[in-house]
Amino acid sequence: MTKTIDMSGQPCPMPVIAAKKALKEAPSGEQVKIVVDNDIARQNLEKMAQGLGLAFASKSLDGGLAEVTVTAGQPQCEPMVEGRGLVVAVGRETLGDGRDDKLGHALMKAFIQSLTELDVPPEYVFFFNGGAFLTTEGSACLEDLAKLADKGSVITTCGACLNFYQLTDKLKIGAPTNMLSIVSTMAQAAKVINI
Amino acid sequence: MxxxxxxxxxxxxxxxxxxxxxxxxxxxxxxxxxxxxxxxxxxxxxxxxxxxxxxxxxxxxxxxxxxxxxxxxxxxxxxxxxxxxxxxxxxxxxxxxxxxxxxxxxxxxxxxxxxxxxxxxxxxxxxxxxxxxxxxxxxxxxxxxxxxxxxxxxxxxxxxxxxLWTNSGAAPGQAILLTKPLGIGLVLSAERAGLASKSEFSAASASLVRLNRYAAESLAAFPVAAATDVTGFGLAGHLTEMAGQDLTIVVNYDSLPILPGAERCAAEFLGTAGGQRNRTQLAGKIDHSALSPAQQEIIYDPQTSGGLVVSLPAQSAQKALDLIRRNDPQAALIGQTEKKEGDYSVMFV
Missing domain, CATH: 3.30.1330.10 (PurM-like, N-terminal domain)
Known part of the structure; x- marks a missing residue:
């Protein structure tokens, strides 16, 4: 099955936008042919296919037209565009609410420990407010957090919170950060877990 | 409707x-x-x-x-x-x-x-x-x-x-200052396709209509060695002109002011024809190997009503920047000039 889109006469980035849409709708393996009337548009389409990790081929047609054929489906190599992964934001010392904080502490420890067992570790783990007690001296989670850091997670703690609880010089893992940096990372995250 | x-x-x-x-x-x-x-x-x-x-x-x-x-x-x-x-x-x-x-x-x-x-x-x-x-x-x-x-x-x-400021007076060891954020071509092209957010478009619009008057007036008190405005040839193209035959301009990508959304638009391949023309035109003169594909789009993106980019002695650069920032808070020191020793006119690190 092949789908052909005629984008001649359309300025960039219209051919790329149309191609992306068609590729998204096409079943894996289907070829999408995009016809354009200038070489720059051909280059931009090739750049897109390459960036998405999709197989592509180009040829010149009569009348100054070019045809770029892109195969829809799973990327054949890692996409070149980086996406942010999972961000975990921890704003408390215990997990969940109950009659006894003892359970909450144990659950939090289990939660952090479980994060280390994920196939793909979180990209960022933020600690704020009561969460600051988890990254500082006396926390039962330090060992697991070190494991997470080893796996590539970036661990940070709200600097103002450390300050407020007078924990600044007791920070044992990761670096202090500010709210703007926390918010911008969350805004770019593919997924945020907020507890 | x-x-x-x-x-x-x-x-x-x-x-x-x-x-x-x-x-x-x-x-x-x-x-x-x-x-x-x-x-x-x-x-x-x-x-x-x-x-x-x-x-x-x-x-x-x-x-x-x-x-x-x-x-x-x-x-x-x-x-x-x-x-x-x-x-x-x-x-x-x-x-x-x-x-x-x-x-x-x-x-x-x-x-x-x-x-x-x-x-x-x-x-x-x-x-x-x-x-x-x-x-x-x-x-x-x-x-x-x-x-x-x-x-x-x-x-x-x-x-x-x-x-008179020309774009050919830069000397080695000077600082490069840019007064407006980059990425306007990308955001406006996304806007045309209905893919820019309201806030992204309004930041781009504000930059688009901003006169370079205030930055130029602030710079008048400083020994500007070379100046130009960033327009159709993109940051990479205009810096190549400024570098001339004898200089390499080294730009720290992380210090570039960039419009909100521009990198996202670049990552979604919303680049313009002009950007790709610049990239082709400048091939061999620019070292962008340290940049991601989306970051590369930013440096080739054609700017409409872009900021001034100037080369000036390093010791006056911070003072000039402080003065410009009173009116144009996005201005930044983005790199420095060096004696050209390799093939590249501009290197992004």
Missing amino acids: ADSSATTTSTWFSNCVSGGCGAKLGPAELSAILAALPAARDPNLLIGFDSTDDAAVYRLTDELAVVSTTDFFPPMVAEPHLFGQAAAANALSDVYAMGGRPIMALNLVCFPQRTDKAILAEILQGGAAKVMEAGAVLCGGHSIYDHEPKYGLAVTGLVNPKK
Whole structure:
């Protein structure tokens, strides 16, 4: 099955936008042919296919037209565009609410420990407010957090919170950060877990 | 939803192939044609088209020279008043980039016979507002029918020839300063496709209509060695011109001011034709190997009404930046000049 889109006469980035849409709708393996009337548009389409990790081929047609054929489906190599992964934001010392904080502490420890067992570790783990007690001296989670850091997670703690609880010089893992940096990372995250 | 004015607005705009400075002819194509024109032999012509500067400069006396420049293009935004302001800010910028002060301007107008003339009125009002903000007078112009609307200005300014800024005076060891954020081409192209958010578009619009007057006035007190404005050839292209034969400009990508959304648009392949033309044109002169594909798009992105980029002695750079930031908080020191030892004119690290 092949789908052909005629984008001649359309300025960039219209051919790329149309191609992306068609590729998204096409079943894996289907070829999408995009016809354009200038070489720059051909280059931009090739750049897109390459960036998405999709197989592509180009040829010149009569009348100054070019045809770029892109195969829809799973990327054949890692996409070149980086996406942010999972961000975990921890704003408390215990997990969940109950009659006894003892359970909450144990659950939090289990939660952090479980994060280390994920196939793909979180990209960022933020600690704020009561969460600051988890990254500082006396926390039962330090060992697991070190494991997470080893796996590539970036661990940070709200600097103002450390300050407020007078924990600044007791920070044992990761670096202090500010709210703007926390918010911008969350805004770019593919997924945020907020507890 | 039959708002007739909105319909007209979108129609007048949608026929345009490529708006703003993205519509510029390629420098390679152009230079061959210009080379065949008779060379100017007037000793008072300080800057003509044998250089890559932003405007022509003609000396009247030892203390006074005329700066003459023109710029016009098809719309890159659907809102006529905004387009008028952007086109005027962009045309006036060439005078600021030479260290000059605009004194008068003429309208250059192409407009379709059948399109609502109320749109043209808005474009011209937008332009007139910017000429007034620049402290210059609008004093005439020329209008013709054309199938595609275009607008811009011919601007005359004054400069002391001893204080003229060209784009070729940079020396090794200087700091490079940029006064406006990059990525306007990408955000506007995304906006055209309906893929920019409201806040992204409004940040881009604000930058688009921002006069380079304030930054230029702040810089007047400093020993500027070279200056230009970032327009159609993108940051990489204009820095290549500034680097000339003898310099390599090293830019720290992380210090570049970038419009919100621009990198996202780049990662979604919303690059313009102009950006890709720049990339092809500059191949071999730019080391962008340290950048992600999306970051590379930013440095080649054609800017409409972009900021000033200047080279100045490192010891005055921070002071100049502090002063400029009072009016243009996004200004930043983005890199430094070095003696050219390899093949690259510009390296991004």
